[in-house]
Amino acid sequence: MPDSEFLLEVRCEEIPARMLEPAIRQLASRLFEQLLASNVAPGEVQTGFTPRRLMVLLKGVPEREPDRAEVKMGPPVAAAFDQAGKPTAAATGFAKKCGIRVEDLERVENEKGEYVVAEHKIEGRPTIDVLSQVVPQILRDLDWAKTMRWGSGDGPWVRPVHSLIALFGGNVVPFELFGVTSGDSTAGHPVLSPQDFAVKGGSDYRRKMSRRGIEVRFEARKKKLLEQMNEAADGLGGELVEDAALLAKLASICGIPGVIVGRFDPTFLTLPREVLITSLRDHQSAFTLESDGKLLSCFLTVMDRPDDPAGSVQAGNEWVVEARLADAKFFYEEDKKTSLADRRAGLDQLVFHARLGSYADKTARITQLSEVLCQALGWEKEQEAVAQAAELLKLDLTTEMVKEFTSLQGVMGGIYAREEGLPEPVWQAIYDQYLPASTDDPIPRSPEGQLTAIADRVDTLVGIFGLGLIPTGSRDPFGLRRAAQAVVRILLEGDLSIDLDLVAAQAVLLYGDRLEKSGEEILTSLRPFFHDRVRYLLGLEGYDYDSIEAALAVGSSSLPDLRSRVDALHSVRQESDFLAVVLAAKRIANIIKEAPEQTLREDLLKEEAEKNLYRASRQLRSEIEAAEAAGDYESGFRHIAEFADVLDDFFVKVLVMDENRDLRFNRIALLQSIHRTISRAARLTEIVVDKAELRGRNTDMQVD
Structure with missing residues (x-):
């Protein structure tokens, strides 16, 4: 069956930039899913968009659905044919209903007996008919943040639609949507090339768009734009301040x-670097330029045309930038008239959460929680700086600059603290308090900043969890997953051995009677929430999921310690001796899982193999304790691997479930002791073992 391509373009009024990428992903995905459901899935999906058009090109689409057979169940054979084998009225009626001859009825047998069936061949529809049906429905059902109606009530859709290209194999896919009939024509730029033109398919579409200067492919357009901007920056003696999201x-x-x-008054360069960059980015979608780490008094942005011969676009942008920077300078100078410390009263007026109090309340909790963290870590010299940073942490929320540029919260507090001459650890902690906001961000640079960032986020997590507002599905309005992930990253990358249960329990106490859930309920919910973040982050580092589960299963009051155990497991888990012990651990766990705790008596060890196992287990316990005390978990796991042969010998030569009750219980006690010893650093039963990995070892040891 030959394949064809399907070209779809929706041309409309300008769509907001933030909606374009989600929309084209959604459109392409739904088209693919619908065609897959009809067994005409494309071999390749290409997409593109500009502010005024969405384009999907599907290649390798079968020209029609495959034929299929539909089987209809009829009456039992006993009712369909008499004793002489002649069809009854039940058979003839069923055949007539199905549109076939009685002779064409077939018999099938199932659990209920033998029945007659009619097999009906359904011819596959031409793909163009499938597209004619599904495309308008897909377009109509796209999810938009906001929609509108226009004209005589067309819509709702994101913007008024002007034209629809729908071509399959060069032929128009007929449908009507939003008062527009599908066809083969579109138009170029609304000012530079507004005339309609027809296309024959994907290649012709791209060629004719390119002839009009339009690059529909987003990544290609982004690459071209970056090249143009770098060229312009070179001409100005600078380079772009990188910003992938802005690009x-x-x-x-x-x-x-x-x-x-564009250029602006060099006097604005006295503004803090962060303020200048943010003002240009947020208000004018413009890149700042720098040379040798110093900002230049010029900027770069884009227009939807190749040039600006009259210079009017440049002049307009420069006028707006000057006004915005003048505002920023005014806010900055006004803010500096009041010190951070003198802004404390303003936090009483800022609500953190209606049921959790003001930011003044939150600041008090963060300060106390930070003190607890310092004590837990044994920090004394850092305690004063931590306390000062915690008290000043949220005060920039009262500044005009943060009200204007919310993305600068924390940053402005750090800048103002630095300009007031506060110690470096203090202003850095304030500046970095929202780091890391994403997986690409670093953690706070100073220990004091790491500690206050943890206290801030744990306070938020405990408070919101304490109200029962736990994230579900994709909904996370308070950013709790991001907050928990930040805490885990700071603990791991900052090498901070802090017991999260202890910190969360202290945070619960600091809330007093504001919370609706009990402390135990909150901790029970938070623990797996943090563990999910640990799984994710350690998984990103390349560790196997079962190694992570094995370490988590025995718990840890320190995430750096947890990662050390996972890393040690990762180093030894492919060695056949270690895997043999893992198999033995699974067998031991099955033997002892329902047995009450037994007391081991050395005098009841009768067989030489169990005596050897007992002596080896005592030595192993000493070796593991010494290795763990030195933080050398890999050495501990290697000692466990050396235990493989004596375990093998025990299971081959000794019957654990001996008829003698005393011997049986004593051997169970021995296995219970061994299980405790080899499960100190990780629950080995969580490790998944492929028997092929044992490489020649005795694999008769079955998991009971």
Whole structure:
């Protein structure tokens, strides 16, 4: 069956940049799913968009659905044919209903007996008919943050639709949507090339768009834009201050990328670097330039056309930038008239959460929790700086600059603290308090910053969990998953041995009677929540899921210690002796799982193999304790691996479930003792073993 391509383009009024990528992903995904359901899935999916168009090109699409057989169940054979084998009225009626001859009825047997069936061949529909049915429904059902109606009530959709290209194998897929009939025509840029033109397929579409200067492919347009911006920056003697999100946004708001070079009054360079960059980015979607680490008094942004011959676009952007920077300078200078410490009263007016109090309340809790963390870590010299940072942590929320640029919260507090001459650990802790906000961000640079960031997030997690507002599915309005992940990252990367249960329990106490859940309920919910973040982050580092589970299963009051155990497991888990012990551990666990705790008596060890096992287990316990005391978990696991032969010998030569009750209980006691010893650092039964990995060892040891 030959394959064809399907080209779909929706041309409309300008779609907000933030909606474009989600929309095209959604459109392509739903098209693929619908065609897959009809057994005409494409071999390749290409997408593209500009502010005024969405495009999907499906290649390798079968021209029609495959034929299929539909089987209808009829009456039992005993009712369909008489004793002479002649069809009864039941058989003839069923055949007539199915549109076939009685002679074409077939027999099948199932658990209920023998029945007659009619097999009906259903011819597959032409794919163009499938597309004609599903495409308008897919477009109509796309999810948008906001929609509108226009004209005589067309819509709702994100923006008014002007034209629809729908071509399958060069033929128009007929349908009507939002008052527009599908066809083979579109138009170029609304100002530079507004004339309609027809296309024959995907290659022709791209060629004719390119001729009009339009690059529909987003990644190609982004690459072209970056090249243009780097070239412009070189001409100005600088380079771009990197911002991947801003580049993606700029590439989304133009179909024909053209770079605007703008300049502003150099006196604005006295503003903090962060303020200048943020003002240009947030208000004007503009890149800042720098040279040798110093900002330049110019900026780059885009226009949806290749040039600006009259210079009016440049002049307009420069006028707006000057006004915005003047505002920023005013806010900055006004803020500096009041010190951070003198802003404390303002926190009483800022609500953290209606049921959890103000930011003044939160600050008091963070300060106390930070003190607890210092004590837990044995920090004395850092305690003063931690306390000062905690008290000042949220005060920049009262500043005009943060009200104008919410993305600068924390950063502005750090800048103001630095300008007031506060110690470096203090201002850095304030500056870095929201790090890491994503997996790409670093953790706070100073120990004091790491500690206050943990206290802040644990306070939030305990408070929101204490109200029963636990994230479900994709909903996480308070960013609790991100907060928990940040805590785990800081503990791991900062090498901080802090018991999260202890910290959370202290945070519960600091809330007093504000929480609706009990402390035990909160801790029971938080523990697996943190563990999920541990699994995710250690998984990113390349550790096997079962090694992580094995270490988590025995618990840990220290995440750096947990990772050390996972890392040690990772180093030894492929060795055949260690895997043999893992298999033995699974067998031991099955033997002892329902047995009450027994007392081991050395005088009841009768067989030489069990005596050897007892002596070896005592030596192993001493070796593991010494290795763990030195933090050398790999050595401990290797000692466990050396235990493989004596375990093998025991299970081959000794019957654990001896008829003699005393011997049986004593051997169970021995295995209970061994299980405790080899499960100190990790629950080995969580490790998944492929018997092929044992490489020649005795594999007769079955898991009972």
